[in-house]
Amino acid sequence: MAAEPNTILIRYGELFLKGNNRYYFESLLIKNIKAALFGIRFKFVKSQSRFFVEDFDPADKNLILSRLTKVFGIHSLSPAVKIRTDLKKIGEIASMMAPEQGTFRVTVRRADKKIPKKSMEIAAEIGGDMLERVPARKVDLFRYDFELCVDIREDGWSYVFYEVIPGAQGLPSGCSGRAMLLLSGGIDSPVAAYKMGRRGVTVCCVHFHSFPYTSELALRKVVDLTEMLRPYVPFIELTVVPFTKIQYAIHEHCPQEFMITIMRRFMMRIAERLAQDKKCGALITGESLGQVASQTMESINATNSVVKMPVFRPLIGNDKEEIIEIAKKIGTFDISIRPYEDCCTVFLPKNPVIHPKLSEVERYESKLDIEALIAEAIAGAEVRSAAFPAE
């Protein structure tokens, strides 16, 4: 008899904390799990406080696991063997699937009270069987290398597993609403998307491009970043907005050292307008305090003051190294370092103002027809990476 896992057991974490909203959180998580497994054949089974993915092609097992470990809201996963309840067979399977050496314990949960033996007795029997078959294993109930678990369900089926793979934790994507991320193509903003995604936010991204100063490849880069984030935020989407005319206008009418501050104020305004269209409740930026001239307290104040929506800055207190570490973990780092110019490096002044005074910024900006420039940019906005077809 094969002991190849034919089921993935999914445990979810923080959802328990949500009391009456539990059904809502569960249904979101189910939707996200199904989106994560888009394109794979499987059967989804919901059971009390656990989910099961079953009936998949054994060749897809690792792919399923790798996708599920990125779904926020999942606490842990276990590849399990699901069999008709039969204590003798369970012992056999347990012995076959468990490691051949090391200390172990057997834990049995017996929901099916029709079975006369108690959980402890069954565990002892299975443990004995495992020792008999592979004597190199040793039992240690407290300091064990692996815990062989057997769930005996009321429906006549049992699950045998020992491996526990940590999930992505966090909250199911979407449970905290939607927010608009300013995605530059650098290292930080994708990490900001990941961090807010982990708190249940569905991230909509906006990217500003400055053709012909930035290239088709720079656009490709942000599309790739969006797709790299999709396993974490399944319904992520990307809108790109042409920005060259705004840069021309600022370049012509405002002092060079204020270029970036004023540019960013335009970006925030446009992001907020798009956010309202897309029913987002907040903006997200990848700013980290003091990292560059545009991320000083005064600069952030100058850019923040043009919007009313809350602005989430999940990386504000992070060092670059910490951000890079996460970017590497989620796979966006290698894309972010592709050497294409983004719109922020075009027209870069030699000495950008580090502590801009709001009154000065507003005075310079008043020379521009802000509304017309914004309207034209938004009219040129294009959706480049849309949400999953499953939505």
Next chain:
Amino acid sequence: MIYFDNAATTRCSQETIDTLIRYADRQYFNPSSVYHEAVEVKIELDAARNRILKAAGGGEGKIIFTSGGTESDNLAVFGTRKPNKSKVIVSAAEHAAIYNSAMELKRRGFEVCLCPVDGCGRVDEDAFRMLLDETVSFVSIIHVNNETGAINDIRKLCALTKAANPSAIFHSDGVQALGKIPVNLTDSGVDLYSLSAHKLNAPKGCGALYVRKGVHLNPIVYGGGQEEGLRSSTENVGAIIAFSDMVSYYTANRIPLSTNMSAIKQIIKRFLSEAEGIRFLTGEPSSDYILTFASDKLRGEVTLHALNREGILVGTGSACSSAKASRRIAEVLGLKGKYVDGIVRLSFGRYNTQEEALAFCAAYKKIYEELSRYGS
């Protein structure tokens, strides 16, 4: 669309496409097999080999088919015997296939010297002479520089090399040369010469290395022993036949083609001469197929994208993906300041017309007026 990036690659001719289909569909036999149909393919393969050899004036030498110019260069650099730690000279403006192979030789302990070039990418012959001595074992000088179109006098440089050390091997990368400028390999005396199909309206993934009679090579690819054991792998027959047909076409029509390219080049050169802040990197003697310039007003990459929007495709020395290579070339050409990022390469091909040259001038004028206001 106006395609002015023919030094990067060219569109396959209809003849090439027909040939590729024929060899994929009907004459697909492995030339190493021994039944009649395969033997016929083998005969055609060898006929193609002879056509290319003849077109290049290769005399008693031989043609080894490879996967392209880069592999031919690698076979030349790594397939030749050289005494340990001996001197290797390559021009500072070589294509990356030679430059990076030479850097690998350096890592392996050879004394690698980069011969300086002038502002147009042509080897400085006095500096070359100074580098030569009896310890030189291998020299590689590009025939037509792929960045600027500069033509090196490989006959003279080869003779100087042999005078310093008669057993030194002289290689030249002729990828941008054959069919586009006069090439006579016997007369020039070179030992090895790299060729590529896709610069001549034939497909990518096919090239050749000319080997002068008596020059010994070791393979760098091992296997079934094709190409006299120097390049194992089943021959890419359709591509090779198309390659040889295109070599024949280009050499037979070299003068009329060159006349047209030269007219295109002159139209654009005259126009750009009147623009502000333009420095020509293509000087004389140069290939009629290439015109490279640098601007201190518009960055090359920005020009490329803006022209792209106008439906004109050009090359740049400053595409970010090749930033390292282009920086090296800008540096060896002695470019300073904003010119370093302002390189644009126009390279012409058999399908280009003088009307397209005029259209280019109009488009360039338009984008120049827009972009130079903001200084890119």
